[in-house]
Amino acid sequence: MGSKERIHRLKEQTRVNILDAAHDIVKDEGWQALSMRKIADKIEYTAPIIYEYYANKEAILLELTKKGFLLLACRMNEAKSKHEKLEDQIEAMWLAYWNFAFEEKEYYQLMFGVEVNCCIMDELLPPGSTPYDIAAEPIARLMGIEDIEDDRVCTKYYTYWSIIHGLVSINIVRKGTSDEINRQILKDAITGITRSLKN
């Protein structure tokens, strides 16, 4: 009977409903306000039913983190595709990263915050969708290196990431500094590193 499939579809639906509810709560109350009972309320079930779909709260957070990484990958690819020159691609991608961090602030904190370890993310994500996979390619090409995993590429990538992630973190934590100054620092740093790639 096809009812088996219908039920399977329904179960899959509540699985995404749970994640959506969690996402909503995280988005407008912060991820520390997320609770199993709140999710249950939103999907009009009782709390224990969630454990039928996810092992525990951490698993839900991890799933959200994954979604965040995919969304970030999407934004970066989008930005990249709008440019021809490698230098412009690099700049556009990091600016997209920057924008993502503030537009999807809760996602960003989940992804790079101290709580959730995103160490395992590399294995959990589909190949080619980590920020590294996306951003390292034009870097390598600009350096005249074909292997993405080359140490020299890796070093430069982390140099980019460090300064941008550092700026983002500081701006999330301390809201004092003006956006104008930060954008200046960001652009200066990006062009500075990009220039250094050609040596």
Next chain:
Amino acid sequence: MGSKERIHRLKEQTRVNILDAAHDIVKDEGWQALSMRKIADKIEYTAPIIYEYYANKEAILLELTKKGFLLLACRMNEAKSKHEKLEDQIEAMWLAYWNFAFEEKEYYQLMFGVEVNCCIMDELLPPGSTPYDIAAEPIARLMGIEDIEDDRVCTKYYTYWSIIHGLVSINIVRKGTSDEINRQILKDAITGITRSLKN
């Protein structure tokens, strides 16, 4: 009678005992494992007594954060005092910052993590003991600017801080990258920025 003073001293002692207990717990279980009842156990009291000394849990965390900033300031000053040349002072200070982040990892996460907002720290700390106050001085001098609060100094300071904080965060979250590479990135970045100060 002097007993008033003795009692006052005793109360002050349990105040620091509470903080010490909290510090111990945070140090070897992580700051998310801190609980009022655990503190109470350590100081051999019941939990509600803590509220006689601190408004709530957040206040304790804030106090620890403050201690962390003071310790960091101490380490940076120490490093600075060992060098004569401004360039060397700058490098030594950021290396001290780097070491602090990993030696006092729990402190660092408390200070710069997503949870606790350190925005108000500037007002809560004694004048001259924020990382900015300490690190901006040689930067300004090297740039030939006397005002520490000058926007150009500020920009350069944040450039330093961004890349170092970014590197630290990434290393705390993802443990993959080798320490050797990171130290290289760090040194390169520092000397790079330092060179740019003279323009």
Next chain:
DNA sequence: CGTACTAATTTTACAGTGTTAAATAATTTA
């Protein structure tokens, strides 16, 4: 159709959290 079985869902429960108010014990003052 009714019964037996299975799956879905809820109720209840436990151990823990931060925090407050009331009750008690200890100490100081008169």
Next chain:
DNA sequence: TAAATTATTTAACACTGTAAAATTAGTACG
């Protein structure tokens, strides 16, 4: 010694994540 004050604890509340048991709903079969 009695009263007043202070220190400390006990009890309680409203939460949290999670597990086991009880209940309900849905399906399959005789």
